Amino acid sequence: MVEMDAAAFEALVVEELDRLPDDMVEGLDNVVFVVEDRPEDGSLDVLGLYDGLALTERGKYGRGELPDRIVVYREPHLDACANEAALRREVHTTLVHEIGHFYGIDDDRLHELGWA
Numbered sequence: 001m002v003e004m005d006a007a008a009f010e011a012l013v014v015e016e017l018d019r020l021p022d023d024m025v026e027g028l029d030n031v032v033f034v035v036e037d038r039p040e041d042g043s044l045d046v047l048g049l050y051d052g053l054a055l056t057e058r059g060k061y062g063r064g065e066l067p068d069r070i071v072v073y074r075e076p077h078l079d080a081c082a083n084e085a086a087l088r089r090e091v092h093t094t095l096v097h098e099i100g101h102f103y104g105i106d107d108d109r110l111h112e113l114g115w116a
Helices: 006-019 074-080 084-102 107-113
Strands: 031-036 048-051 068-073
Touching (some): 006 031, 068 074, 074 084
Antiparallel strands (some): 048 068
């Protein structure tokens, strides 16, 4: 388990987000990234969440809708990782996974691609 306060973890998430390929993040429209301690149910099993409507499911989108959210959960990540290097890899994978959902990629395909 890694020890890291909320501010340091959020900075790490921003760093990993900045490391993602431009072509992956340039298409993100009306999406906010949020760091929370845990999912609402208190579980340590969920590392992230895409809360929104995937691009593949959108019709007339963009007229006053609230932004989609990609949530990265701090405590489950800290619990799952033995050191900061592992934590960075897991945060990176979580970001790619949740961004994949924004683009309409389901969990099965993300597993096939190694992003789950």
